[in-house]
Amino acid sequence: MLFELEAVEYSRSDALVLRGLSARLPAGASCVAGPSGSGKSTLLRLLNRLADPDSGRVRYRGEDVRDRDPLALRREVCLVPQLPALLEGTVEENLQFAASCAGREPDGGRLLELAGLDASFAARDAAKLSVGEQQRAMLARALAVEPRVLLLDEPTSALDEAARDAIEATLLDLRHRLEISTVLVTHDLAQARRMAEWVVRIDEGRTVEEGPVAEVLVA
């Protein structure tokens, strides 16, 4: 199993967000689906230790994530947040920064191509890109670290339908070309059907159901 969560509790500002949540996420394309405020994004942040649970365990490939170096874990399990948050400067500078975190030299052209952007975007000011372009630049930046797992927090929530379809196609293509696992968070069950093989449905901080998409999300 890629990730296992066991009786995880997490509170924020004295409000319980995750209430004894247990779930399994296998390698490949997984999805965490649920309504807004159900704790999906919080769950994702626990997977690469951007936060630690108040109680319970999170395991990655059988090992408690708290026994791993958080920096090495995050370079292996990279999170792309819901809203783009690039650093000031050009797209290329963002890629260089990300690659330097993992001690690598970025292949800017290839990274941009993987994320569905052409090479001319390298010199563009990150702040002047559209939201969809910024989201792709965020994806390219995450790929610069060469992760084994990508955690994607509602990557299309701020996009229109056409941009959403394009990002989905890019992500599907990426998974096949790079053979990396993805954990996608979404509130859209139709997107879960399109993008994942395994789904964990959560609500009010608890797992409602989990299993293969074909069985859990019967149309």
Added chain:
Amino acid sequence: MTSSIEISLGEVAASLVLVVLAVALSLWRRADLERDIGVAVVRSIVQLTAIGYVIQAIFDEDSLALVAALIAVMVVFGAIQARQRARRVPRTFVPLLVALGVAGVSTLGLVVALGIFEPEPRFLVPVGGMVIGNAMTAAAVALNRLGDEMHDRAREIEATLALGATATQAATPTLRRALRSGTIALVDSTKTTGLIFFPGTMVGMLLAGADPTDAVRLQLILLYALLGSVAIAAVLATALSYRSFFTPAHQLREAPEP
């Protein structure tokens, strides 16, 4: 030591006419500043009179130990004052003590070592006061900006941590902007000095009857000393404080709003 100009208490009192004007303007424009102006005037009279007696006593004693004690007191009060202006940054008192102490001691040490000033109370006390006062303002502004940025840019910082960046790497752009904020006011005033305004030391020397060339040279020395000390204070205060926003596992203590 004799002064070349004599100021009577009546003349000081007469200058309060301008304070009355400021209060009247505040009342007219409903700026609600009357109370603050009143407190500022009373505090300036009490504090400057008290420090005048203290400085006189130190000059009379001609004791470097008393100079060191006075500077230590200024550093402590400066750290307390600056901490109040950077409320969004946790645990800033010790970093501020270190920042102001190092800025003051290193700047004074350097100007003495270079032979610019004699190691005498009549040089060290006024220069120390200026250095620590400016360092305090720079550190407070830099920390204030650091606190605002760490909150306002939490998503950007966490997105960087999510790539495996260390807390230091994630905070570096924020630290850079905080340092600029802390030092830019003095850099700008140094650029415009002599054109748009005359700095205090030069004005004081000219009023006291000094040769303009000497007044300008002393002012340049002090401006450069201040530039060094504000940079030291802003860098140290922010560098020693930013880590309190992160856990040892390079997580933001206060996660961004979902």
